[in-house]
Amino acid sequence: MAGLGAGAQGGASYFPVEKLGESNYMSWSLQMQAFLKKEQCWTAIVNPPVKEEDEEVDEADQRLEDKAYANLILSLEKSQLSHVRDLETASEIWQALRAIHIRDTAGSKITLMRALYRARLSEGECVSTHLQRMRDLFSQLNELGEHFSEQRKVSIVLSSLPESWDNLVMTLEAIPESQLTMHFLTGRLLDEEERRHERKATTPHRNSRNGRQSSKRYATDEERHPKEVVDHREEAAFTVRRWYRCGSTKHLVRQRTVSVGENTRKGRPAFAGKRGDRKSRVQYVSAAV
Secondary structure (H helix, E strand, C coil): CCCCCCCEECCEECCCCCCECCCCHHHHHHHHHHHHHHCCCCHHHHCCCCCCCCCCCCHHHHHHHHHHHHHHHHCECHHHHHHHCCCCCHHHHHHHHHHHHCCCCHHHHHHHHHHHHHCCCCCCCCHHHHHHHHHHHHHHHHHCCCCCCHHHHHHHHHHCCCHHHHHHHHHHHCCCCCCCCHHHHHHHHHHHHHHHHHHHHHCCCECCCCCCECCCCCCCHHHHCCCCCCCCCCCCEEEEEEEECCCCCCCEEEEEEEECCCCCECCECCCCCCCCCCCEEEEEEECCC
């Protein structure tokens, strides 16, 4: 990861802050603010030195300004340099980048609000990914002046969960508001996700009809409804077999041999067994085979 800093590892300089691109302003601004404070030059951003006429800027203040300016420039990808090329101070650079990536307009607020209240956790989606998306929306709205209390954030996140999470939601609703924070909610949601994965991995196959665990192999459609195999040679003998839907040929009910002309309809052997018995099937196998 490309970053900022004064260090070398393997002959290449690196910094711990990812460079600002087109879509990572929120994370970049947070990390860059921490980095500038660590370098003790954040003051140049929030309280830039003012140069009076016929007066020079204090040498210490100028060093902080130069340090902040250099760190900001080095933390930008090439696509961002054109936005700040003509700016002279670190504070101007910071404000310009914020104005470019955080559009403080009514339309932007409406778009972010709509995305926040329409966010939904899909079945099978990673909870961490969903929570990160919600936090990003909260942060962007906070930059635009829309602040959310801790309880309101929790309510919005809970309302974004699918119906299969209703039992957990009802449990969390009984917890006092002072204890139900975003940190607490995040932990409970991650625990629930892990529990669901474990239950899914250990749940054995069950019969969909009675819910009982079963290792029995069920007959396929072809086994349950086999094709009739008939030898249409004249006077050929046929073995008529009848068995139940389980598909096992061991469960024969009746077996006898008939000829083509014996008790037939439209040239086919008669059905052996009780008339109207829908739980059975007939197999015709040529005795000559």
